[in-house]
Amino acid sequence: MSPTDHHSEYLATAVAALTPAGRARVDELLDQLAEAAGGREWLSRFAVVRRAEADTGSTDASPEIEPGRRLTRQELDSLMTGFTTIRDQEHLDDVANWANAVLALLEDEAEASESP
Numbered sequence: 262m263s264p265t266d267h268h269s270e271y272l273a274t275a276v277a278a279l280t281p282a283g284r285a286r287v288d289e290l291l292d293q294l295a296e297a298a299g300g301r302e303w304l305s306r307f308a309v310v311r312r313a314e315a316d317t318g319s320t321d322a323s324p325e326i327e328p329g330r331r332l333t334r335q336e337l338d339s340l341m342t343g344f345t346t347i348r349d350q351e352h353l354d355d356v357a358n359w360a361n362a363v364l365a366l367l368e369d370e371a372e373a374s375e376s377p
Contacts, residue, residue, distance in 0.1 A: 268362060268365035268368075269320070272320055272362040272363065272365070272366055273320045273321075275355075275359040275361070276314045276315060276318060276359065276362070277318050277319065278355050278358065279318065279355050279356070279359060280353075280355050282353060283353050283356045283359065284315050284316065284318075286353055287312070287315040288315065288316070290347060290360075291308045291312045291315070292308075294307075294308045294343070295308040295309075301336070303328050303331040303336070304328075304332065304340075307328040307332065307340070309328075310328055315359070327366075327370070329367060329370040330370055330373070330374075332370065334371070334374060337370060337374070338371075340367050341367045341368065344360045344361075344363050344364040345364060347360035348361045348364060
């Protein structure tokens with residue numbers, strides 16, 4: 262695991278721990294993200310990948326290229342703000358934990374995008 266990939270195990274654990282109610286809530290949140298993406302390809306793909314993970318309970322089926330790597334700095338910042346809000350305000354603990362794991366992924370992607 263590369264130093265900029267510490268989120269992988271955490272995300273896998275968080276996804277596997279989602280309850281049926283948590284999966285439904287994650288789907289709802291990702292629907293909102295997809296709608297807010299307004300046709301921006303990589304934001305939409307990011308939502309699709311996260312939904313597939315939540316629906317299957319596994320991160321094993323994720324594509325080789327993480328859509329988060331294709332996001333602009335502004336998109337990463339917006340997503341980090343959104344997932345921080347979800348983490349801090351979500352009443353379902355498993356969904357808050359999932360949001361925190363996605364936030365770790367986004368932070369890694371932001372850090373990687375700043376590297377030369």
